[in-house]
Amino acid sequence: SPSTGRTNSLSPLLSTSAGSQSSLQRLDLVRSLATSHGLLDELISIFDTIAFSSEELQIILNKIATKHITDKHDLQRLIASAKHDKTFERILDDTYRSQAKILAIELQAEKSRVLELTQSNADLENTIRQFQQQQHQQPNNMAQYEQMILPYQIQFRRLADENAHLQHQLHAYSMLPATINELKQQQHILNEQLRQLTIRNSALENEAAESERASKRAAEIYKKADTQKQERIEQMIADINKYKKLDKELTNFRQKYNEIDKNLNEKINEVTHQRDKLRVHCNHLKEQVEQYEQLQIKYDKLIQSKSNNSTFQIQQEINKLKAKNDELRQRNWKTMEELNKSLHEQQDNQNTKSS
Structure with a gap:
């Protein structure tokens, strides 16, 4: 040394x-x-x-x-x-x-x-x-x-x-x-x-x-x-306390997110079920429309074959059928719009969840 x-x-x-x-x-x-x-x-x-x-x-x-x-x-x-x-x-x-x-x-x-x-x-x-x-x-x-x-x-x-x-x-x-x-x-x-x-x-x-x-x-x-x-x-201790607080808030946010996601899935399932029902109902309405169209053809033929006395009565029935047909069509279009709207909302929710 x-x-x-x-x-x-x-x-x-x-x-x-x-x-x-x-x-x-x-x-x-x-x-x-x-x-x-x-x-x-x-x-x-x-x-x-x-x-x-x-x-x-x-x-x-x-x-x-x-x-x-x-x-x-x-x-x-x-x-x-x-x-x-x-x-x-x-x-x-x-x-x-x-x-x-x-x-x-x-x-x-x-x-x-x-x-x-x-x-x-x-x-x-x-x-x-x-x-x-x-x-x-x-x-x-x-x-x-x-x-x-x-x-x-x-x-x-x-x-x-x-x-x-x-x-x-x-x-x-x-x-x-x-x-x-x-x-x-x-x-x-x-x-x-x-x-x-x-x-x-x-x-x-x-x-x-x-x-x-x-x-x-x-x-x-x-x-x-x-x-x-x-x-x-x-300063590090203060930052650690701040991070702990943020972590606690993040945990609460995750819990709320899980609850919202669960509720959203339930709503999506419910909308999907309603959509299926509406599709069945729409198909049923389409069948009825086809039946009414066939009836209209038959009534048109009856108008030509019957006399003028019965024409007014038949015309009234036809008008009733047309009104009912228009009502069914409006209901059908309204149902289709609600169905499309539900599908769009479902897609938007899925995109939000994936992001």
Whole structure:
């Protein structure tokens, strides 16, 4: 995770600072002792494997400083008394070789430390870039903002602790003799590191403030979204109640429609039955009309055969038959019109029902 990566990138920085301090103490120890290579390696191994407390390291440094002063006086007396002694030259040569070895070790440690600081710087820049990208993407909830801010807060506290440690280390280095070039270089490096870390701390503080502002904006957005969501829920509830009311009205309408359809079917059946009866009656009337027409023919023949006395009586009967015939025809036409009207109404009702 990003927080784990930042923790891993910070821990080498702290360990490197402690290692640099230990290497400087080893350098002072070696320069103060003109001994064989075996004793030198053993002392280096002791300092690499054993973790000393601050008080123990201070006691060791005091003894080394005292020993350094004593050895320096002894060395000066030895140089004055035996300038051409080969043994003294060999001792000096061993001492210089030991110092060169320690300087090479220290140089390698400084190179490793520079690489670790470069990697730590790259990790921090990648983390800041990821944070900026995530900030522009507007996270989906407040928990993501809090998770994003928390690693930076932890990193900020660790950087603050590291700054305090570096300032303490810088103060300790400033108390050492100013004529040592290695200490001056180390002090310059630490000052540069402190300046870079101060810049990074300022950038992280700005990013943390920006994250807090983004969190507030997100909270406002979520609050507004919750309000709109509540309004939509209330509107949906009102729509559901409206739909329930419409469904109830539709159910009542369907019941009324079924009742009307049932009554209409009954009326259609009744009209159909009346139509059948009227058709039978119409056929019967047609038969009667045919009979009356035949009777009229017979009466016409009788008129020609009988005398004038009986003509008036026959004419009256004929007129009665004609009147009755006309009445039957009118009834027949009226019945047919009612039948056609009923058929049209039945067809219209069927069309309305099908639609």
